[in-house]
Amino acid sequence: MSTVSATNVTYGDVVRLLFQEAACLDRRDLDGWLAMLADDVVYRMPLRITKDPRTGSDIVEGMTFFEETKVSLRTRVERLKTTSAWAEMPPTRTRHFISNILVDDGPEPDTLAVTSSFLVLRSRRDSEAVEQVFGERQDVWRKSDEGWKLVRRTIYPDQTTLTVLNLSMFI
């Protein structure tokens, strides 16, 4: 298995990292998930639009579903831990399918640029509906004394109109 030059990490190491993160989210270990994020994490989810590709990107960076820092993500997690965050009380069941993982050297020393596809399926209560949201994540992970930390994640949904009734989960 090849290694990424700057960090001496194997592809398998990175896959395991992303799967561990997904497991935190699906098992609702949200504190464990927060612990995988760097204190200076930038966590964003811009909007996708349909447009003529000759006129530029179909991503609207200036409008997002998530525009988060560690502090605001922690607030979101703390809210979900109250007794009355009804979107997740009782909790929904999610499954994060992470695939098509590409690993490259990151923009700074000791960082990795990791691109992955995501498919998040969600079941709410006894509803027969299977909600889904899918797209691509572009991450930067940084090596630290406490292991790899997510420094930057940009989530690009493939849908312009989301069919999940809310984004009470993380991607």
Next chain:
Amino acid sequence: MAHGTLPVSQEVMESVRDKIRRGLLPQWAFSDPGIYQAELEKIFYKTWQFLGHTSEIPKSGDFVTRWMVHDPVLLLRDTNGEIQAYLNSCSHRGAPVCIEDCGNRKTFTCPYHGWTYDSKGELIGIVAGNKVYGQEMDRSQWALRKIPRIASYHGMIFGCMDPDAPSLEEFLGDLKWYLDILLARTDGGMEVRGVPHRWIIPTNWKISSDNFGGDPYHTAMTHRSAVELGIAPQDPLFASYGHQVVLDHGHGVNMITAAPGLKMPPYQGLPESLWPMFERNLTAEQRAVFKNLVVSVGTCFPNLSWVSPMHGTGGPGSPLTTFVNFRVWRPLAADKIEVWSWVMVDKDAPEEFKQESYLSYIGSFGPAGTLEQDDCEIWTRVVEHSRGYMAQNKDISYNNVLNYLMGLDRVQPVTDWPGPGVAYPTCYLDAISRSFYERWAEMLLA
């Protein structure tokens, strides 16, 4: 499909109207497919529908594609700088002439057979035109079909399907006084940031419209997580202070203030650099109300709502920032809506404030908003639990009516309110809801 025909007799519908005046609403209003079909014809095709904001199409050739319920709309600024709205469906065989969400174009060519239209809607190009249709076909007869009515108010562009409907200004009526506080307070007016959020909620449009229009009462419980977190006040009456104002044509607004004795920054904490503009653009009466405002939340009947709260995203003690958020609850079926949600900010505001205002919106509203998340979930539960025999029973008995009794005969209007409408001294009140559903019933009866 029996468009416009009520699934109940005139007599039953009249009793529904009378019941809602007395604070009772049959639960089948939320889920009956026949009611939905009647609503399309009798309400949505008769009222002004919000299409977009002028700041979304600032230059000639700018366009956005929108929906008026099930009608596709191409909204654009033509070569003269005039705003136009066309049915986004080719006059030849009905394909859309544009499937992009937004952009800038001089012409629109249908990909089916190549008919081309300019920004005036004129048919200017037909593939092999003269060879196949000859000179005898009058192209002017085959222009893009115009949306029958289009008008704007302080940058808010509306369309209407009914050529005989009252003017937009007449339709908005006294609501304009309250919209001005949101839209016309600064010299440069408002601008939309980015593009609207769009997402699907399996609920009925009236539930969301009425929630924003008349239901500050839900905040104490639906958004209790904010109280538990220490972001919202412990006082269960915290969203009740201020005035609920019932307006004509089914519109309504809650002008929520802080609890007595709680000090909040004036003008929702808007930057002081804007305050002199409020002097110029608003009346003394509007400023008197605006100065103490914490939240403006309401609905323009039938399905345009707004919320302009003060919200912090950084947890307890973080600064509160206001924003202006308009949303259309586009009905897709009796039990399905598509939300279109725009966030706007004063053009004249400092860039730093614009960014804070946007972050405040993202944190609280929109599909990932900590407040919106719980609303969407509960509205969905209501509809899922309104489909059964007992809820659908059309005998208007106490077995299948819901409770809109709050404040009925108990809370009297104030006499010293500086604005138009009938103002009540609390926002925990079903007066707007009763008025909203009375208007709904009257339009279905018309």
